[in-house]
Amino acid sequence: MSILSQLKRALPKNTVIFGSENTRPFECDGLSVYKQEPLAVVLPNNIAQIKKVIEICRKNNTPIVSRGAGTGLSGGATPLEGSVVLGFSKLTQIISIDEEKKIAVLEPGVRNLAISEAVEEFGLYYAPDPSSQIACTIGGNVAENAGGVHCLKYGLTVQNVEAIKMLTIDGEELLLTRQDEGIGLLALMNGSEGLLGVITEITVKLTPKPELARLVMAGFSSVRDCADTVAEIIKKGIIPSGLEMMDKFAIEASEAFAHPGYPLDAQALLLCELDGAIDSVNEDLNKVLGLLSNATTTRVSENEDERLLFWKGRKDAFPSIGRLSPDYYCMDGTIPKRHLATVLEKISELSAHYKLRVANVFHAGDGNLHPLILYNASRPGELEKTESFGMDILKLCVEMGGSITGEHGVGIEKLDAMCHQFSSAELDVFHQIKNAFDPISLLNPGKAVPTLHRCAELGNMHVHHGELPHPELERF
C-alpha cells in the first residue's frame, strides 16, 4: 500500500491533502524563489494524529517537513522532494492562561499576535514580535528562535519559552522545562529548524504591559553620527525597548508609503523606544534627548497614535521598498554594533559593484542588519547576481565577528554561508547532534547544516589556523 493510502486510511477525511493543485499553496515558504511539490500535506487535529503521521513516515522512510504559517524567510518549511508536510494550521488552541504565574500553554499553531490578544485583559502580552507576528505561529517561532524589534530588552524566543512538549522520530514524548536538571536541551530546541523533533505544545512567558511607551525619532546627517548615538545611549545605562536605524533609501521609501513624517533630508534615522513605569520612561527620555545634539531633527511621540505612526514607517519598510522594485532579497546578518558604519560603507561599495540598489534597515540595539537588495527576477542572471551580492554581505558579517543569520534561520538559503562561519569540526558537531535525535534523518533533512562535501565543493571554506580541514575529502 502506498504511503498516501496509509495516511488516508489512518487519518480522518480532509486531513490529508494531495495532488499538485491542492498542495501548491504549500510549495514554498516566505522565501518563494525555492519551490518544491511535496508528496502530501497532512493537517492533523490532535497529537494522536501527529504520532500516526510520524509512525507512517518512519515506516516508509519518508521525510517530514513541519510547517507553521509558512512565513519563514530562509526555506525552513520548503517541502523536500517526496516529503510529507506536517502543517499545524488546525492546532490553534490556547490551552490555558495563568495570569498569576504569567504563563500561557499553547498548541503550536497559535499565532504570535493571538497570544497577546488573548492575554490583554490581564494587562499582559507576549514580548517577541517578529514582523510577521500577525500570521506566524508560536511553533514556527520556537523552531526558528524568532526575534523582532524588542529583543535587546525582552530577549528572543528562547528567553521567553518556559517549556515545550515534543515528539521524537521514534514517537516518544519529551517534556523539556526551564526547571530541568542537566544540560540545556530546552535551549537547543529553540532554533533547531524542525531537524530534531516535532514540537506539540509550548508554554510561554507573558510580560506585564508597560505603563508607558514613548518613541524618539531623530534624523542624522551621517550614518556614523547615528551609530555613535546608539553607542552613547547604551553607555548611558539605558536599555531601550526598541532601537532601530534606517538609511536614506529606506527612509524615503517608508515615507512615500506610510507617511509617518520621517525627515527626508536625513542620511540616517534613529527610532528609540523607551517603555516601563511612567517616571523611569520620562527620566530615560530626558537622558536620550541630551545625547541628540548631533541630530538634525528630533521628535518625540506625544500620544499612542503618534508612537504607532512613527513605528508604522519602520514596520512597513519591507513592503514600502518592495513597491519600488519587482523583487527584493532580504538579508539577515548580525555584526558587533561598533562596526556598523564600516559595514554600511562596504555594502554601498558592493551595491555599486553589482549595480544593484540596496536599502538598509537595522535592529541597531542588537546588531541585526537587514539589507534589502532590489532586483528583477525576470532579467536573466539577475537573481544569481543578487545571491552573490548577498553572500558577500554575509561573508563581511562573519569577518566582522558577526553571524550570517540573526533571526531568519539557515533553512536551505544559507547552507553555503554556513561554510564560511563554521569549521568542518564544528559542522560535524551539528551533524552529530542531529544524529543523536534523528539517526534515520527524516526530520527536515538537509536543511540548516551543510554537508562537509558541500563546503569542500565551494572551495573557499572556513580555514582554521591555516590548515584546510578534512584534506582527505575530494574537492571538485
Add this chain to the structure above:
Amino acid sequence: MSSIAELQKQVREGKNLRITGRADNTDKEFINISSYSGVVEYFPEELVITLKAGTTIQEINNTLAAYGQALPFFTESLEKTIGAVYATSGPEFSDSVLGVQIINGRGELLNFGGQVMKNVAGYDVSKLLVGSMGRLALVTQISIKILPQRIAEQFQLKPPPKHKVSEIILNFESKLKKVFDPYGVFI
C-alpha cells in the same frame, strides 16, 4: 599561566579528567583552569564581555562596575570562576550566554555562538552546554550579555530548585555526551 595549546595537550593525553576552577586543587586528574583567567574583550557599549573560563566573579564584577554594568544572573560566591558557574547553572544563566570556545574530548578547539545578541546559525551549543558539569567538554572562553547595574539587579534572584529529568532525557544527554566526548575523557 596555561595556554590553549597546553590545555589541548592535557585533554589529548588525559584520561578520567575532571575540570576545576579552584586554585588549590592540584591533583593530577584535575584540569585546573583557575590560571586560565582574565577579560579577553569588553565592549560596554555592546553590552558584551568575553572571559577566559578561570576568571572569578569578583574580577568580572570589578571590571563591569567601572562602567556601571553588572552580570544579569545569580552568583553564589565571588570566588567562583565563570567556568564553574557555566558548568552548574541552568536557563536563568544561559539566557545571557552568547558564545563559547571549547576543547572537546578529541582535543579540538571549537567555537559556537559569538559576541552578538542575535545568532541563529547552527544549533545553540553555547546554551546547550550550560549545566553540563564539565562532563562534555572543557569550556575555555565564554561571551556574556551584560546589563546596566540597575537593570541587571532584577535578574540576580536565586533560581528555584531544579527537577530530576526522565530516563528518556537522560538517554539523550548520554548520546550528546558522546558527540562532544567520544572517548569518555571527561568524568
